[in-house]
Amino acid sequence: MQLILVRHPQPLIAPGICYGRSDLAVAPVQLAQTLAALSTTLPQGLPLYSSPLQRCATLAAQLAAPLRSPAPLLDARIAEIDFGDWELRPWDDIARADIDAWAADLVNYHPGGGESVLQMASRIAAFYADLQRQQRDAVVICHAGAMRLLSACHAGLPPAEMALQAARHPHQIAYGATLVLQN
Structure with missing residues (x-):
């Protein structure tokens, strides 16, 4: 089974x-550039899975026709982490003490009262397990955090280790970039 992970285009939000x-749109120019690049490089006819957040779902919906794929399947399990009260701040x-508390417990801390990386890793692992049962290639349009966790899951790590690995390694995954996981 081959999974092709795709990071969404750059969202419309200020740096920092x-x-x-948060459900952010992408600039039409960024969407068009990403769509043009992926339409010619991704294999045709594969099922598309997408985070329901519009920065992913819009790209997935517009990729379906050029890739001759069925309509994308939106799955909340591959959405980005919920930063709670930190969202859009x-x-x-954000208080330095809160950032330090997260750094001290990367796996279990709930940034902004939202979701822990372990909770995100658990839902990503459940999504991955469902894909494994289907035993077919797919394109997954998601977020850098989801891509890092899916990669760790693919390496056979359990959720707690997935979370630790993903939290300790900066993503360095460009907007619109792909990562191929091959069994």
Whole structure:
């Protein structure tokens, strides 16, 4: 089974703002550029899975026709982490003590009272297990955090180790980039 993970285009948000589960649009130019690049490089006819957040779902919906794929299946399990009260706040406005508390417990801390990385890893692992049972190639349009966790899951790590690995390694996954997981 081959999974092709695709990161969404750059969302319309100022630099330095904390966002995860916030439903952000993308600039039409960014969407068009990403769509053009992916339409010619992704294999045709594969099922498309997408985070329901519009920065992913819009790309997935527009990719379906050029890839001759069925309509994308939206799955909330591959949405980005929920940063709770931190969402849409400048990182500089979040108390240093809160950031330090998260750094001290990367796996279990609930940033902004939202979701822990372990909770996100558990839902990503459940999504991955469902894909494994289907035993077919697919394109998954999601977020950098989901891509790091899916990669860790693919390596055979349990959710707690997935969370730790993903939290400790900066993503460095460009907007619109792909990552291929091959069994």
